[in-house]
Amino acid sequence: MDIKGMLYFISAAENLSFTKAALEKNVTQTAISLSISKMEEELGFQLFTRQKRSVQLTEAGKDFYENIVDVVKKYEEAVEHGMLTAAGKVGEIRLGVPDFAIGMSLTQPLRRFREAYPQINIKSVIIPPHKMMQAIDAREIDAAIGFPQEFEANTALTHRVFRRDKLMVAMAPHHPLASCPAPTLEQISSYTVTVVHPQKAPMIYLYMCGLWEKAGFKPRNVIHSPTLDDALLEVALGNAVILITEQSYSVYNTCLTYSPLKELEGYNTEIAIAWGKDRENPIIKGLVWTLLE
Structure with a gap:
């Protein structure tokens, strides 16, 4: 028994006509009749009583119809869901x-x-x-x-x-650099700078160190924080400043002060x-x- 045969049966049961079912499914009446006869043979009970010009569902046929409709519906939903999954839409x-x-x-x-x-x-x-x-x-x-x-x-x-992303310098509002409208790297280097610990983010650390070297930035004191969140807490407390991407501004702009860095305009991360x-x-x-x- 296949899904096509189930659909033929459902159409015949709803129309109570093999002819109408054939028209609905765009096949011959013989195809409908043969499919349903094969289904009855597989099931071991009769689905329709056949007369010269009409067919009627048997009691077993009515019961089978009520259950098979849900089966086919779930199958069609499964096919649709599978197609959406394959297309990356679900x-x-x-x-x-x-x-x-x-x-x-x-x-x-x-x-x-x-x-x-x-x-x-x-x-x-x-x-x-x-x-x-x-x-x-x-x-x-x-x-x-x-x-x-x-x-x-x-x-x-x-x-x-x-x-x-462009790099900016972030600091606490009460940090001495906060009053400077456009701090330079030389000014920043005289204060403590924080970065994520090299063991926690080795590639990021190497990248930032390489960026500092290219820009000629040599901070005198560096705090290695376990995570970026820890580093930003150090900054919010006024213990350090940090070079960070501009995208963080939308997240931390209420507790930190940000300034652009002209010397790093060509060093986008x-x-x-x-x-x-x-x-x-x-x-x-x-x-x-x-x-x-």
């Missing part, structure tokens, strides 16, 4: 983000993605940068957000840069999304295009 994606700041900066594009694909659930998971690769390999997440330098060394990953090359997940492709908009 399902779930687990997105790893390295910290709260970057996660919050993705609010707008992720909202657009949800509006375009309301049947897709996006689950954001904050994962320390040094554990991000492990999370991807263990399939705890489907894709990861971070700096491209973190993903380039992993040949099992595909990554796309979707954003380029890149943010990328990465996923495993062996995972053909169409949802990721849709997410990538949304992030690139």
